[in-house]
Amino acid sequence: MTKIHRLVLKSYIPPFILTFFVVIFLLLMQFLWKYIDDLVGKGLNIAVISELLLYTSASLVPLALPLATMLASIMTFGNLGENNELIAMKSAGISLQRIFSPLIFLSILTSLGAFFFANNMLPQANLKMRALLYDVQRQRPELNIKAGQFYNGIDGYSIKIEEKEPRTNLLRNIMVYDHTGNNGNTTVIRADSGYMRVTPDETNLILTLYNGVSYNEIQERARRRRRGKTYPHRKDHFSEQVLVIELQGFGLVRSDENLFRKNYQMMNIEQLEYMSDSLRQVLHEKERDFRETLVKNHLFPRNRIMALNRSRNQELPEITNFDTLYHSLPLNEKISALHSAVSQARSTQNYISTQVINIMSRNKNMRKYQSEWHMKFTLSFACLIFFFIGAPMGAIVRKGGIGMPVVVSTLFFVFYYILSTSGKKAAIEGVLNVPSGIWLSSFVLLPIGIFLTYKATTDSVILNIDTYLNLYKKALLYVQRKLNLQILPMDFKDEDTDNQ
Numbered sequence: 001m002t003k004i005h006r007l008v009l010k011s012y013i014p015p016f017i018l019t020f021f022v023v024i025f026l027l028l029m030q031f032l033w034k035y036i037d038d039l040v041g042k043g044l045n046i047a048v049i050s051e052l053l054l055y056t057s058a059s060l061v062p063l064a065l066p067l068a069t070m071l072a073s074i075m076t077f078g079n080l081g082e083n084n085e086l087i088a089m090k091s092a093g094i095s096l097q098r099i100f101s102p103l104i105f106l107s108i109l110t111s112l113g114a115f116f117f118a119n120n121m122l123p124q125a126n127l128k129m130r131a132l133l134y135d136v137q138r139q140r141p142e143l144n145i146k147a148g149q150f151y152n153g154i155d156g157y158s159i160k161i162e163e164k165e166p167r168t169n170l171l172r173n174i175m176v177y178d179h180t181g182n183n184g185n186t187t188v189i190r191a192d193s194g195y196m197r198v199t200p201d202e203t204n205l206i207l208t209l210y211n212g213v214s215y216n217e218i219q220e221r222a223r224r225r226r227r228g229k230t231y232p233h234r235k236d237h238f239s240e241q242v243l244v245i246e247l248q249g250f251g252l253v254r255s256d257e258n259l260f261r262k263n264y265q266m267m268n269i270e271q272l273e274y275m276s277d278s279l280r281q282v283l284h285e286k287e288r289d290f291r292e293t294l295v296k297n298h299l300f301p302r303n304r305i306m307a308l309n310r311s312r313n314q315e316l317p318e319i320t321n322f323d324t325l326y327h328s329l330p331l332n333e334k335i336s337a338l339h340s341a342v343s344q345a346r347s348t349q350n351y352i353s354t355q356v357i358n359i360m361s362r363n364k365n366m367r368k369y370q371s372e373w374h375m376k377f378t379l380s381f382a383c384l385i386f387f388f389i390g391a392p393m394g395a396i397v398r399k400g401g402i403g404m405p406v407v408v409s410t411l412f413f414v415f416y417y418i419l420s421t422s423g424k425k426a427a428i429e430g431v432l433n434v435p436s437g438i439w440l441s442s443f444v445l446l447p448i449g450i451f452l453t454y455k456a457t458t459d460s461v462i463l464n465i466d467t468y469l470n471l472y473k474k475a476l477l478y479v480q481r482k483l484n485l486q487i488l489p490m491d492f493k494d495e496d497t498d499n500q
Contacts, residue, residue, distance in 0.1 A: 016072035023064040058125035073390030074405035081398030111380040156180035279366040374438035388449035392456030
């Protein structure tokens with residue numbers, strides 16, 4: 001390894017490590033901002049919060065690694081260009097490809113490490129993070145109740161509120177369905193307002209209700225029940241009522257992680273291939289059963305024809321002429337046949353709609369697993385693409401520091417993220433096939449990287465503002481010259497007309 005290679009590596013590795021952890025920190029702050037309502041006020045200790053942040057940080061590596069690669073490469077070669085070190089290397093006869101070579105090798109190692117991480121460590125990190133976040137969200141149920149939605153997280157109860165004041169925690173228009181008796185909606189409580197809190201030992205939920213009504217349907221014995229008969233109920237008005245609901249397992253109880261392992265984000269390549277093949281086989285069986293059932297039982301129900309012929313004492317021919325059979329019927333049987341046909345058509349339409357939705361749902365689920373399989377490779381490839389965008393960009397811009405590299409990196413990363421997200425959604429929804437949708441961002445950014453590398457190798461000035469100002473001045477002079485050539489003959493013509 002030459003001194004130039006060591007210089008380039010020393011200039012690249014510290015910014016790469018620094019920017020990687022900075023990006024992880026920013027993405028982690030975004031995660032906390034998103035789930036702040038699920039974390040605050042739950043009484044979580046430092047160990048649980050640290051564990052959740054650790055797993056979340058590991059799951060954010062696929063987003064942070066490409067951005068850190070591009071940002072560090074722009075900063076490295078921008079500093080070398082700004083300090084004229086890059087010019088000195090080129091003056092000594094060292095080509096830009098040779099200067100890039102140690103970082104290209106390092107980027108390849110980074111890509112291989114990213115693939116290993118995405119295939120082996122990322123599924124485990126996602127599994128532990130999702131399981132722990134689920135357990136945290138289930139803790140302290142009074143904080144999880146949202147206005148305008150039924151909350152069914154408490155066994156035996158269904159609670160709905162219309163409004164929740166954030167400052168006083170006052171609940172308005174409360175409705176409580178008591179299902180503890182396993183008799184359906186026999187006990188309903190409505191209240192104008194109330195408060196909800198958990199006891200200090202977190203074993204009971206205290207629900208204090210004001211100005212409400214309690215409805216309780218009185219159950220009778222089974223032998224006394226009659227169809228169409230109304231049953232008595234009790235209606236109690238109250239100005240204040242306190243409900244004590246026992247909470248079982250609402251502390252931070254760890255769920256079994258095996259409950260989440262079937263999710264496509266918790267699988268490696270082998271597991272994704274197995275699930276994709278299994279889902280594809282099941283999908284083909286469903287499609288075959290759908291076609292057979294549609295033809296035999298809905299489009300050509302020969303059992304109906306056989307029943308109709310038996311009613312007319314006729315034997316079923318090998319090929320039935322439906323028109324002849326219909327015209328041979330009396331008028332009342334024709335009307336009955338038409339009504340039966342309409343009913344059968346509606347039944348067939350409902351069957352087709354239900355089966356199409358079912359097949360589309362299964363196909364969409366299969367595409368999720370296929371998309372995740374391709375995502376394992378796009379992460380590695382994105383690291384290489386972002387290096388070949390960032391390194392020549394820094395050599396062209398020749399601006400180090402943090403300002404310009406951060407702006408350029410952020411713009412490219414946002415563009416990449418939008419393309420990646422849109423392509424993945426299009427692939428899952430079936431708008432594009434899975435490879436085209438998942439690799440869309442790579443296919444778009446790869447030509448940009450090749451173009452920038454070529455321009456940096458040929459010492460292009462595509463990002464020099466003076467170049468574009470000179471082009472603008474030349475274009476402006478060209479337009480003025482053309483306008484003068486068109487205006488002058490018209491002026492001469494007007495002067496000749498005036499003289500005449």
